Amino acid sequence: MKGISKFIKYLLIIAICIMCLIPFYVLLVLALNSPERVFYEGNIFVPDFCWQNFIDAWSKSKIGMAMLNSAIITAGTLGLTIMTGGLAGYAIARHNTRYNKFVFGLLLSCMMIPGIINTVPLYTLMRKINAVNTLWGMILVCSTLALPSAVFIYATFIRALPKELDEAAALDGCTGFSTFWRVIFPAIKPATASFIILNGFGIWNNYAQAVFFLQSRSKQNIPQALSVFFQQFGGAKWHLMASTAVIAVIPVIIIFLVFQKQFIQGLTDGALKG
């Protein structure tokens, strides 16, 4: 009886895993099929291993530039939100004044509002300050969307730190900012990790804002570049579309696999604290 239920459990888990992996496998097959191959010829589960596709896709799709743009946007957004959000979380955790209560309340109440709600008026503002089709403009947009989550995580983690840390730093002559930067920030690396894990992929994958703010070809991020490239073909040349998609998802998958332990841990911590 126990053996059978164990067997069924394994079977179910294997079936679920296969279901999760099949789309990736099909994508890989399509990406490796030769351009001449009509889709239903031969065994469709075995590709032609036409590696040339990746070279063609790379040169035709501008995906390389889009990846660089996505990397700059992601790094810039994370840097800006960690800096401003960390400082704000510190101020909120240590100086619970009326002003900071207001800041925290404002950010928390906006935490769940998706970006699309204010994208149109934001667009007119961005156009006024010439920030449309610039990477720094996109960094600002993405930062405001990630900021509430950063402040929330930092405030929660810093509250759990003993106040003696601050007092010791003050005795050593640290001011507010240097206390945060030299003492507090290094002590809450898990908070930073948790924040990056919860928000990093979302920024990297952003499309709903990129559609508005990154229209020029040289400034596209990955999803925007891919959608433009796919619309160009209108359903033809699946081998090129698939190999571009493979190139686009590989960095994300590698980062996820390398950091998967910290990733799942950070996700669990962040989720249950929120």
Added chain:
Amino acid sequence: MKKKRINWAQFLSLPALILFGVFFVYPLLKGIGMSMTNWDGMGEAKFVGLKNFVDFFSDERAMHDIKTTLIFAIGSAVLLNLVGLGYAFLMNSKFRGKSIARVIIYLPAIISPLIMGYIWYFLLQPGRGFLYHAFSQLGLPDPIGNWMSSYPSALAVLVLVNVWQFAGMTMIIYLAGLQSISSDVLEAALIDGASPWQRFAHVTLPLLMPAIRINVVTNIIGSLSVFDVIMSLTEGGPGYSTESLSIYIMRMCYGSRTGYSTAVAMILFLIILIPVLISMRLTRAKD
């Protein structure tokens, strides 16, 4: 007498406040004003009162988009939680390869939903996709038919793809919830003679409430603003039938109906506010 000193360190939160105020709160407030104009994005804006809102509620396409958005959000939330909870129960025990299985099940959630939509399009395109050819090679009938030509099947596919992609995320949170339940409580119930169902309904489920709340609320709110997967999988088709409110906002904005599109955004905001307020109330009740 000591002069009251201003505590300057409290203002370390000022950079965040300025950033958020200028690029989030200000546009949000400006949007309220814009939603009452007939602005086309270029020329002069004229105040038209609540006309945009009246137009919205008398527009068939807009009403249909509300329906699609709500069905998508509620359908996704229900299925995501059932599937995620099922996965979590299955994974909440010791077995070989557990961490690998967890990584595999979570993997789809890290990919851009836009790209995931394209990948599923390769698989599911009627009469051309991978699934169609795989089945016909095996001599089996077409399992999906022309799902893109009818509204119910197109919407169902969108919900299922969304559930497929994010079930792993829901699972991780339920797993954390399950692992935080101490085995003592369950053993005590076992000693008291509780049946497996009683243990689930009266011990596990109540203790899982925080995780359920987090999952349901984040899934509903996330799905209400769905954009990417619909853009790549159906482009809102057939016709405009699977268009979500987010896509409608973008299309109206590009269609030079800027004022109107901000009015639609305000309505979407009010819709999203309902689950947000419910979750805040629940959190407060808990505390």
